[in-house]
Structure formats: C-alpha cells, structure tokens
Amino acid sequence: MAIVLGPNQYGKAEVRVVAVDRSTARHSLVDLNVSSALRGDFAAAHTAGDNAHVLTTDAQKNTVFAFARDGISSPEEFGLRLARHLAGSYEWVTGARVAIESYGWDRITVGGAPHDHAFSRTGGDVRTAVVTVDGADVHVLAGLGDLVVLKTTGSEFWGFPRDRYTTLPETTDRILATAVTARWRYTGLDVDWNATHDAVRTTLLETFAATHSLALQQTLYAMGEAVLEQHADVVEVRMSMPNRHHFLQDLSAFGLDNDLNGPGAVVYHADDRPYGLIEGTVLRDDVPAAPAAWLSTPG
C-alpha cells in the first residue's frame, strides 16, 4: 500500500475587482468576485514542500487586476482571457478554472434622468460564470444565483404516497417560492455572452410564472426544458431550488379565520428552515457529457 496525492487544485479565491470605464462622462462599472485555480503537476509542493512549480496565488490575484485594466465586456469573456493565460503560464500547468460572480449596478435616477456616475446595487440575483481550460478543451458555464421568485397561486402538491410519518396535507392552491441557482453549459465560444445571459434569465422567469405547478420538481424541469428549447447555444442546465415553504398561519386563537377565498388578507408564515431542496439537470441527450466543465463546481 502506498499513500499518494489525489486530485488537487489551488488558487486565489474571491478577488474583488471593480473596473470603471471613464472613457466618456457617462461612466460604467463592472463589479466582480473572481476565483482562480490551477491544475497540473504540483505534487512536489504537496509531498516535499518544493515550490518550484507554484505560481503564487498572489500572482494569480495580481493577474486578475492587471487583466481588468483592459476592460471587462462580460464575466465569460474575462474568465476566458484569464483561464487561457493561467493555463498557458507554465508547461506543468495543465488547466485552469476561473469562477466569477458579477454584481449588478443600476444608475440612480435623478429628476427623471439616469445619473452619469452614481449607482445603486441591484438588489437581486448574482450573475455567475465558470470557465475551465482543460488541456485543449475550453468550457464555459454561465449562471445565476439567488434569483428569488414567488407565485401566490398556480401551485398544487398532491398525489404523493402516505407512509406512517406523512402528515403533509394535499393542496391544490399554495404559494410556490424559491431562490433559483442555475448554471448552463454552452456548446461553443461564439456566443453573445451578455445578451444570451439576459435571454436565459428571462426564459427562467417567464417559465416559472407561466407553469402551473404540480410540484417544484415539475417547475424545475419546465424551466430547464424551456431554456434548451429557446436557446440553441445551451446544451445542459443544472438547477438547485430550495422550496421556501409558506404555511397558512392558524389565527383561530384570535377568533379569526384564514380562508383562501374569504374576505381579508390571507396570512402565511414564511418558514426559513428546514426547506425542501430540489435539484436537477436538464440536458440534450445527443450532446456528449462534459464532466470537466463541472469539476469542483458545487450545486
């Protein structure tokens, strides 16, 4: 028996870089959280403390800032530029993974006019990109996280088996709420990254709204299916959707009913935990799997 080093990677996590385009009086900004990781022959560093192959994580951080100086047109483009550079940096580096979160900023409106250089953070979801260079292969995953959505009706849940511990009542009218994390894989690199990201996000939202849900599982599948039907560049969608349960609050102690169809507001208790966690992949069955695209990407 011998003990050996298994798969490993290392890099700088969560480099916070803000790039401002000041080329006109109307500034624009890109706000990213960038994590890089290198893969390759780093055995000696692990087993002997020999750092001759270790491109420092500090240099990886510096590379992020230096590359931002050329402008950032999209997280995907920036990730591709960085991952290709890092993967090509030394012959013992076989691959690089760059994962990016992108935070949105809206112009503040002053007197009805969008301001040139004042912004407020968009409250909602975060855009994500993961670029992996693996030898000659390049993979791009786009995505989003924390897209919080809710519908006040159009959701049922019934027909499930009842074992001795099943107490949940069946329902034909409930709130359906979740915070969508989705990542989707592109076939090629000739993609209009920003426009496609916007369009996929719209598809996810529209399908959540338009699907009469019999289960969050069904809604998840419908959302992934719609993305694949409407976006030819996308071959695979992975989603993670917590079921943010909303339970009708019992108000009988106060002599109040709480009837879905009665007069007055219907009052729910929004429970934060535990939550159902519905996860799944929807993909084209004629496209080869790309495990390298997803390696060390959680969820």
Ligand SMILES: O=c1[nH]c(=O)c2[nH]c(=O)[nH]c2[nH]1
């Ligand atoms: O949409 C749902 N899927 C489930 O699997 C489930 N389980 C549960 O208790 N409520 C729900 N709702």
